[in-house]
Amino acid sequence: MNKNRIDLRSDTVTLPPQEMRDAMSKAELGDDVYGEDPTVNLLQERCAQLTGKDAALFVPTGTMGNLSSVLSHCQRGDEVILGSRSHIAIWEQGGASAFGGVSLRTIANEADGTLPLEQISLCINDDNVHRTTTKLIALENTYNGQPLTPAYMRMVKEIALQNGLAVHLDGARLFNASRALLASIDEFTAHVDSVQFCFSKGLSAPAGSIICGNHEFIAKARRIRKALGGGMRQAGVLAAACIWALDNMVERLDIDHALAMQLAQGLSEIEGIRVAPAKHRTNMVFFESDRADLSVQELARRLRDIGVLVAVEGQLGIRAVTHFGLTTEDIEEVVLRVEQLMGVPASL
Numbered sequence: 001m002n003k004n005r006i007d008l009r010s011d012t013v014t015l016p017p018q019e020m021r022d023a024m025s026k027a028e029l030g031d032d033v034y035g036e037d038p039t040v041n042l043l044q045e046r047c048a049q050l051t052g053k054d055a056a057l058f059v060p061t062g063t064m065g066n067l068s069s070v071l072s073h074c075q076r077g078d079e080v081i082l083g084s085r086s087h088i089a090i091w092e093q094g095g096a097s098a099f100g101g102v103s104l105r106t107i108a109n110e111a112d113g114t115l116p117l118e119q120i121s122l123c124i125n126d127d128n129v130h131r132t133t134t135k136l137i138a139l140e141n142t143y144n145g146q147p148l149t150p151a152y153m154r155m156v157k158e159i160a161l162q163n164g165l166a167v168h169l170d171g172a173r174l175f176n177a178s179r180a181l182l183a184s185i186d187e188f189t190a191h192v193d194s195v196q197f198c199f200s201k202g203l204s205a206p207a208g209s210i211i212c213g214n215h216e217f218i219a220k221a222r223r224i225r226k227a228l229g230g231g232m233r234q235a236g237v238l239a240a241a242c243i244w245a246l247d248n249m250v251e252r253l254d255i256d257h258a259l260a261m262q263l264a265q266g267l268s269e270i271e272g273i274r275v276a277p278a279k280h281r282t283n284m285v286f287f288e289s290d291r292a293d294l295s296v297q298e299l300a301r302r303l304r305d306i307g308v309l310v311a312v313e314g315q316l317g318i319r320a321v322t323h324f325g326l327t328t329e330d331i332e333e334v335v336l337r338v339e340q341l342m343g344v345p346a347s348l
């Protein structure tokens with residue numbers, strides 16, 4: 001990593017390690033739209049097994065994975081219940097509504113990412129000519145770095161079952177949740193009908209996500225993926241990176257989590273900086289300044305000027321994400337730079 005610029009905007013900024021690139025260059029390939037790419041097929045089989053589902057489908061991005069999933073579960077006029085600050089609700093251009101005519105019924109996320117169970121029940125429409133048809137509940141794990149427990153997900157699934165609904169999981173960073181809570185992937189996915197997770201976040205692949213579910217769901221999602229322009233040909237080049245990531249990048253997420261802990265600790269000792277508490281820390285730290293002259297935007301701008309890149313996340317303040325390629329020295333350097341910045345009045 002360039003020592004002058006420390007990039008904490010996201011875990012998507014990682015570059016694939018050389019061994020991953022080697023695996024990509026050696027991948028056995030075929031045309032995946034014909035279902036003939038052996039590397040894609042292997043990745044799909046492995047992910048279906050990992051999540052305990054019948055089948056899986058490789059997609060280029062998490063956004064397409066979520067969209068294909070919602071459109072497979074729902075028809076025009078159906079409704080999905082989801083968090084008001086979830087990625088599907090606010091960071092995917094409302095694709096489910098725009099492309100599928102599916103309405104989004106949002107519930108305010110608790111700080112830990114959960115949706116209050118009684119709120120979920122209240123939002124399920126009865127069979128009434130005035131109302132949309134509720135079809136799906138969508139959860140996100142991790143939610144802004146907070147892992148949802150399998151026990152919570154089981155309770156959501158119970159509500160869904162009682163009401164004939166499906167549950168989809170946006171598990172873009174599900175491996176982070178799995179490492180943080182010491183729970184296997186299928187302990188989470190046992191409580192959902194479909195899941196999408198990303199290889200291009202903490203796992204450092206250049207692209208690629210997967211969706212998993214039963215045979216009928218995956219068959220529908222395959223058609224929708226094609227309609228959305230996501231049918232790729234020799235996609236095994238990318239799938240090889242994802243397989244390599246599954247084998248080599250999952251356990252090392254613990255390092256990212258330890259770096260986030262180090263960052264949170266270091267920042268919290270700086271006068272004028274307030275770090276948001278987290279019950280379980282994965283790879284994200286949210287913080288802001290309590291100085292009236294230093295808004296979140298101003299703090300982010302001044303951090304950029306001293307070579308620390310961060311994201312601004314609405315009411316949550318500044319988001320710093322740890323990832324592959326960062327070291328403890330980088331985090332020490334970030335803390336040092338923030339300390340120096342906070343010692344200088346904002347007007348200078």
Ligand SMILES: Cc1ncc(COP(=O)(O)O)c(C=O)c1O
Binds near residue numbers: 063087088140173209
């Ligand atoms: C929680 C969550 N879901 C979905 C996505 C979408 O993934 P992609 O950028 O691959 O479309 C992201 C991207 O950051 C995300 O954070």
